[in-house]
Ligand SMILES: Nc1ncnc2c1ncn2[C@@H]1O[C@H](COP(=O)(O)OP(=O)(O)OP(=O)(O)O)[C@@H](O)[C@H]1O
């Protein structure tokens with residue numbers, strides 16, 4: 172093309188002509204838009220689910236805190252730390268102290284209790300965490316949103332905000348019964364949307380006797396020195412003591428690992444379903460663009476006879492396909508955003524076999540990814556028809572009146 | 573001065589299925605600058621095929637075609653596009669206007685391939701529309717015009733870029749007698765007063781009478797070259 176500006180003007184003109192005839196092809200065009208909206212809507216909402224799950228776990232914990240588990244276990248439920256070990260761990264100088272010299276550490280036990288979701292009857296696993304008094308000092312993100320804290324030595328619990336929303340009978344003041352213990356809900360707490368909001372908390376000693384446990388699952392502590400050196404000092408001190416066979420992980424690292432399996436599964440599921448739908452949508456787009464070209468072949472041939480080149484025809488058909496795809500992609504993304512963003516869901520975490528409540532997160536990156544899929548489908552559906560349009564033998568097409 | 577169009581021993585074959593059908597069997601034809609030629613003949617005799625070759629819409633299987641001193645039978649399809657834009661105006665039986673564009677915009681289309689500014693394009697299109705007597709219909713869409721008016725718009729589109737050659741395939745084939753007469757008078761006016769060279773295919777002897785020369789094609793061969801009028 173000798174004159175790029177003129178080529179652009181040709182493309183613009185042909186595209187405009189194409190788009191103006193869109194209302195006559197509303198049916199097939201809508202099929203494309205709806206098909207692509209479906210792909211993008213499903214893709215974005217499923218990925219938003221994975222994103223929300225990952226975000227919930229990844230936002231749990233602070234880098235300055237560590238969780239200590241029995242060496243060889245990678246989750247609290249499969250770990251066990253006995254009383255003597257927790258005493259030794261809390262005494263290590265690498266662990267921070269409060270103003271009166273008490274270690275900022277909490278030995279904790281976790282048991283799964285059965286509770287039905289609101290409006291359902293079959294029970295779900297809900298984590299019940301027994302914590303030591305230090306738990307509140309080290310988790311400064313925790314705040315009570317209703318009621319008060321449990322008293323030591325009493326069968327009282329505080330309930331995470333999301334657990335209270337999703338499970339029946341966890342309102343402040345209500346009583347809950349497990350195998351052979353009755354508990355009173357005295358408060359509701361929030362921890363900034365992390366996994367602890369799906370838990371029920373009680374005094375560790377009371378929980379231990381109620382559930383007939385003799386040891387803890389883990390110890391969470393604040394590092395005296397949050398740097399890499401501080402962590403190394405703690406690890407080294409633990410390794411030097413033959414009585415301690417303990418693995419130390421920074422909290423964010425631990426929770427990110429917990430998210431792994433399920434988050435990956437959700438992501439794979441999202442891509443798989445979206446890929447199948449995308450194949451369908453691509454055929455829809457192909458069909459639409461082929462019929463658009465068939466219905467316009469005399470127009471295209473007339474333009475070619477007048478002297479318009481093949482390239483502007485190809486480009487204008489592609490632009491039309493991409494525009495339809497963009498409209499579909501935007502609609503799908505908007506639907507996912509409106510209906511899913513912030514919507515709460517609770518699911519079984521395969522790593523811990525406990526319920527984790529989380530919110531869908533429709534992030535700009537996910538929306539961008541959805542639009543990229545839409546454009547890809549549009550391009551795949553538009554390319555062959557566009558090439559056919561340009562290759563259309565002019566004399567044959569002119570006879571097709 | 574050499575004739576504007578020189579067709580030499582032109583053959584054209586189509587492949588259909590396994591067999592090759594020769595539609596034009598060595599056509600020789602000269603058309604002088606300023607001529608108005610009517611090409612007649614029975615259906616299937618190859619009139620449209622010959623017209624498309626002269627207009628550069630297609631390339632011959634054999635022979636040579638020279639238009640305005642340029643061999644067009646050897647041009648690539650891209651070169652032919654550019655050549656058509658510069659040298660040929662087409663008028664079709666069914667007008668082939670773009671339904672979504674106004675008469676004015678339809679007439680402007682060929683000018684998009686020139687370096688004229690938008691204002692100049694509008695001016696040229698207005699002049700062409702005035703020439704065909706439709707200055708007052710510039711903003712009408714094709715479906716708001718009668719068949720005769722549509723064909724006038726198509727003729728305005730064919731002449732707007734001042735081409736060397738006007739190529740018309742049954743321009744009155746879809747019109748009633750009276751309207752056909754008006755269209756033929758318009759073409760004759762363009763030929764006589766504006767010096768346009770016209771090659772026209774027609775089935776209608778009345779329409780052919782407006783031409784200065786009538787040719788007959790039968791089964792792919794030119795059988796008569798009756799000068800007249
Ligand atoms: N693309 C093609 N492929 C195969 N055969 C073709 C093709 N185009 C034209 N023909 C054949 O060539 C012959 C001449 O066709 P053409 O259209 O030139 O005739 P015509 O004289 O214009 O006829 P009509 O008066 O009906 O318009 C016909 O037999 C037609 O079937």
Ligand SMILES: [Mg+2]
Pocket residue numbers: 619620621741773
């Ligand atoms: Mg014909």
